[in-house]
Amino acid sequence: MPIDKRVASAAQSLEGVGDGATVFISGFGGAGFPNVLIRALRERGPKNLTLVVNSATHRYSLTHELIDANLVRKVICTAARGHTKDPSAFESRWMEGKIELECVPQGTFTERIRAAGAGIPAFFTPVGFGTELTAGKEVRRFGERDYVLEPAIAGDLALIRADTADRYGNLTFRYAQMNFGPVMATAAKLAVAEVRAFAEEPIPHAQVQLPGVYVDRAVAVS
Amino acid sequence: MPIDKRVASAAQSLEGVGDGATVFISGFGGAGFPNVLIRALRERGPKNLTLVVNSATHRYSLTHELIDANLVRKVICTAARGHTKDPSAFESRWMEGKIELECVPQGTFTERIRAAGAGIPAFFTPVGFGTELTAGKEVRRFGERDYVLEPAIAGDLALIRADTADRYGNLTFRYAQMNFGPVMATAAKLAVAEVRAFAEEPIPHAQVQLPGVYVDRAVAVS
Amino acid sequence: MTPLNRLQITWRAAQDIEDGEVVNLGIGLPVHCSDYLRPGVDVVIQAENGVIGAGPLAAHDKIDTDLVDAGSRRITLRPGASIVDSSWSFAMIRGGHIDVTILGAFEVAANGDLANWDMRIANRGPLVGGAMDLAACARAVWVIMEHVTRKGAPRLLERCALPLTAVRCVSRVYTDLAVVDVTPHGFLVREIVDGMSRDELQAKSGAPLAFAGDCKVLTAPPIALPE
Amino acid sequence: MTPLNRLQITWRAAQDIEDGEVVNLGIGLPVHCSDYLRPGVDVVIQAENGVIGAGPLAAHDKIDTDLVDAGSRRITLRPGASIVDSSWSFAMIRGGHIDVTILGAFEVAANGDLANWDMRIANRGPLVGGAMDLAACARAVWVIMEHVTRKGAPRLLERCALPLTAVRCVSRVYTDLAVVDVTPHGFLVREIVDGMSRDELQAKSGAPLAFAGDCKVLTAPPIALPE
Numbered sequence: 082m083p084i085d086k087r088v089a090s091a092a093q094s095l096e097g098v099g100d101g102a103t104v105f106i107s108g109f110g111g112a113g114f115p116n117v118l119i120r121a122l123r124e125r126g127p128k129n130l131t132l133v134v135n136s137a138t139h140r141y142s143l144t145h146e147l148i149d150a151n152l153v154r155k156v157i158c159t160a161a162r163g164h165t166k167d168p169s170a171f172e173s174r175w176m177e178g179k180i181e182l183e184c185v186p187q188g189t190f191t192e193r194i195r196a197a198g199a200g201i202p203a204f205f206t207p208v209g210f211g212t213e214l215t216a217g218k219e220v221r222r223f224g225e226r227d228y229v230l231e232p233a234i235a236g237d238l239a240l241i242r243a244d245t246a247d248r249y250g251n252l253t254f255r256y257a258q259m260n261f262g263p264v265m266a267t268a269a270k271l272a273v274a275e276v277r278a279f280a281e282e283p284i285p286h287a288q289v290q291l292p293g294v295y296v297d298r299a300v301a302v303s
Numbered sequence: 304m305p306i307d308k309r310v311a312s313a314a315q316s317l318e319g320v321g322d323g324a325t326v327f328i329s330g331f332g333g334a335g336f337p338n339v340l341i342r343a344l345r346e347r348g349p350k351n352l353t354l355v356v357n358s359a360t361h362r363y364s365l366t367h368e369l370i371d372a373n374l375v376r377k378v379i380c381t382a383a384r385g386h387t388k389d390p391s392a393f394e395s396r397w398m399e400g401k402i403e404l405e406c407v408p409q410g411t412f413t414e415r416i417r418a419a420g421a422g423i424p425a426f427f428t429p430v431g432f433g434t435e436l437t438a439g440k441e442v443r444r445f446g447e448r449d450y451v452l453e454p455a456i457a458g459d460l461a462l463i464r465a466d467t468a469d470r471y472g473n474l475t476f477r478y479a480q481m482n483f484g485p486v487m488a489t490a491a492k493l494a495v496a497e498v499r500a501f502a503e504e505p506i507p508h509a510q511v512q513l514p515g516v517y518v519d520r521a522v523a524v525s
Numbered sequence: 526m527t528p529l530n531r532l533q534i535t536w537r538a539a540q541d542i543e544d545g546e547v548v549n550l551g552i553g554l555p556v557h558c559s560d561y562l563r564p565g566v567d568v569v570i571q572a573e574n575g576v577i578g579a580g581p582l583a584a585h586d587k588i589d590t591d592l593v594d595a596g597s598r599r600i601t602l603r604p605g606a607s608i609v610d611s612s613w614s615f616a617m618i619r620g621g622h623i624d625v626t627i628l629g630a631f632e633v634a635a636n637g638d639l640a641n642w643d644m645r646i647a648n649r650g651p652l653v654g655g656a657m658d659l660a661a662c663a664r665a666v667w668v669i670m671e672h673v674t675r676k677g678a679p680r681l682l683e684r685c686a687l688p689l690t691a692v693r694c695v696s697r698v699y700t701d702l703a704v705v706d707v708t709p710h711g712f713l714v715r716e717i718v719d720g721m722s723r724d725e726l727q728a729k730s731g732a733p734l735a736f737a738g739d740c741k742v743l744t745a746p747p748i749a750l751p752e
Numbered sequence: 753m754t755p756l757n758r759l760q761i762t763w764r765a766a767q768d769i770e771d772g773e774v775v776n777l778g779i780g781l782p783v784h785c786s787d788y789l790r791p792g793v794d795v796v797i798q799a800e801n802g803v804i805g806a807g808p809l810a811a812h813d814k815i816d817t818d819l820v821d822a823g824s825r826r827i828t829l830r831p832g833a834s835i836v837d838s839s840w841s842f843a844m845i846r847g848g849h850i851d852v853t854i855l856g857a858f859e860v861a862a863n864g865d866l867a868n869w870d871m872r873i874a875n876r877g878p879l880v881g882g883a884m885d886l887a888a889c890a891r892a893v894w895v896i897m898e899h900v901t902r903k904g905a906p907r908l909l910e911r912c913a914l915p916l917t918a919v920r921c922v923s924r925v926y927t928d929l930a931v932v933d934v935t936p937h938g939f940l941v942r943e944i945v946d947g948m949s950r951d952e953l954q955a956k957s958g959a960p961l962a963f964a965g966d967c968k969v970l971t972a973p974p975i976a977l978p979e
């Protein structure tokens with residue numbers, strides 16, 4: 082049967098997602114947030130999620146809705162500070178001890194995700210050495226520098242945003258929309274892309290920015 | 304001064320390359336060999352080179368000319384077997400003990416190069432565990448699998464082949480020409496690209512396959 | 526007793542490739558599996574050099590020297606193909622994104638150990654390429670090989686004698702005489718060619734064989750070998 | 753004695769950016785350095801979110817919500833720009849491909865330790881972003897900050913009191929009062945504003961200052977702060 086990864090609705094694209102899932106959510110700097118999928122996930126309502134997302138609260142992302150709905154047990158992120166004067170939904174729950182937080186330097190964050198998708202269980206990095214974010218981690222000297230051993234972060238579900246998808250799941254991205262999307266798709270058991278539009282024809286090979294091999298389902302949202 | 308990485312000749316693109324350099328050479332499966340640069344390197348004639356190249360002897364590559372000219376002290380590669388019935392220039396010298404050989408699984412080869420360009424001194428991989436190619440290397444169990452610690456491979460010079468370059472050093476590749484080129488460029492102190500042709504205008508951002516940040520010099524060869 | 530020829534072994538292996546899988550086919554015999562997929566089966570063929578979606582060989586007048594597979598064959602792209610660099614290609618392999626790889630082999634051990642990269646040929650340099658990556662990391666590793674060596678020595682063994690490619694990786698072996706699964710309890714024969722007894726097959730194997738309750742006859746349509 | 757205002761500090765730092773460099777400018781004040789490059793200096797501005805070659809802010813009628821920098825500002829691309837994913841972007845940073853990063857800071861220690869990510873604000877979550885990656889891995893890490901806190905406490909210290917961003921990473925500090933190099937022997941003042949004595953500057957610093965033999969007057973052209 083010819084490969085076809087396009088599905089009809091965001092709800093359908095999340096079939097099989099259950100409680101306790103580790104969920105990647107793409108987006109950075111205001112671009113690439115899969116907001117339709119985030120809302121569909123909230124409506125689906127799986128509990129005890131671990132979110133792996135650059136920012137626990139970004140003004141252009143709907144990530145906070147998952148937190149507001151009490152679906153989230155833990156957040157792994159690089160930015161946990163809200164953007165308003167008052168504490169965010171995340172910050173309130175975190176201070177109350179209801180949500181666990183792991184704050185990770187951004188390059189380590191993306192490399193740990195890439196590592197999971199690339200079959201690497203752990204790698205050494207100079208980033209974070211001597212800081213409290215790597216307290217307790219294994220340290221080793223290579224040459225004249227000190228490095229920290231960082232483990233991969235694998236996930237159950239990746240929600241990413243792209244511009245177009247073809248039937249094979251190949252993706253193109255607009256400008257800075259790419260950010261964490263590609264590596265998140267590689268590291269999740271189920272990778273779902275929301276796209277502006279489906280490409281009617283296969284995307285020409287030189288325009289593909291993420292091979293469909295990594296994308297399980299795609300849904301067009303406009 | 305506006306950035307301009309284009310140089311007039313292959314000879315000029317190798318200025319500063321000296322004895323003892325570790326040299327990456329791209330190319331795999333018949334595509335992406337920087338043969339004009341390889342010949343220019345032979346003509347320049349630095350001695351005691353370490354070549355980091357997928358194949359010590361590929362029928363479409365001129366790598367063997369560097370070996371024939373006795374410029375090579377060591378080869379790090381994934382394929383050290385010639386393609387003719389008789390031993391290759393490399394194999395003869397290797398058997399005579401004149402050239403050192405490090406044979407590396409291909410995914411480990413490219414990941415070790417990527418690691419150098421990405422600031423990672425070492426990473427764990429499952430590939431090669433329990434084989435003679437990883438004998439003596441540090442082994443560690445993560446979950447239910449055994450992994451080997453592999454170090455980065457950094458270089459002094461990368462010779463890579465691409466299709467077009469613009470003044471900023473941005474590159475495009477044709478089909479399978481890409482292979483090791485991008486990671487090799489990231490891991491070398493001096494990255495030189497030979498291209499079919501210079502692009503008169505800046506390459507549109509979505510068509511750039513390797514950012515010019517990684518390319519120091521580009522030479523058009525046709 | 527009619528052993529399968531080399532292309533028939535390839536055909537047999539290809540019958541087990543499932544719709545929608547991502548498949549990497551080893552250099553040499555395994556690449557021919559793409560010619561024998563079951564009707565209607567759509568797969569993505571990954572080549573280590575970064576071609577994701579390799580198509581058939583290029584016609585002579587359509588050859589492009591930049592469009593090659595890992596075996597330097599001039600190929601085409603199937604619809605939906607893309608091309609990545611070696612770093613992505615092997616991240617894909619090592620990360621477990623290849624559903625099946627089909628590889629040639631010299632020896633397979635009863636615990637799934639594979640020896641397929643180094644025959645210890647005198648006076649020749651080693652050649653490992655992507656063999657270790659594929660063997661260690663594809664979700665399923667299938668082997669295509671003659672059941673015995675040219676000298677008649679078994680290739681299914683208690684332990685590999687040749688240098689290993691990867692440990693405990695092979696799940697299934699297709700030979701000219703049988704289809705053999707590698708299970709936690711050792712080799713389990715799923716199919717055996719017509720006219721060969723179980724004892725005869727065992728005699729050509731270097732490790733104990735168990736036979737599946739529903740052990741079938743291994744058959745393949747006639748396929749002529751090229752001259 | 754006329755301390756530099758915040759934009760003048762930015763201007764001063766920008767004067768030291770060399771032609772052809774790859775530069776990452778921190779969120780907040782440092783991004784303004786791109787407005788004050790010396791005439792003829794051509795650089796590549798890298799943003800952590802993957803924009804390689806960020807240009808000026810987009811005009812109001814040219815805004816594209818997908819074209820942003822790491823600070824969510826709607827920007828443009830300069831000629832020759834490209835865009836990579838976060839994995840490549842941070843590989844570029846961690847791999848030492850950024851010639852200079854200019855960052856804001858709370859504290860800098862005499863050994864180059866930097867504290868710029870966590871002020872320990874009560875009831876707020878931590879925010880590290882790419883600060884640790886840039887501080888640990890850019891070839892040169894320059895800091896822009898007021899010489900003292902709002903309460904008058906020094907920010908140049910023997911040891912940082914706030915949580916570290918990276919150890920031994922800062923090479924130069926631009927303040928409203930001075931330009932200070934971090935050397936193996938501690939702080940070395942290169943420039944000091946007119947009318948301020950060395951003793952006065954020392955009194956506003958929490959670690960010993962040495963003064964360069966050719967210590968100059970720190971000056972900047974008038975730049976009005978926005979309302």
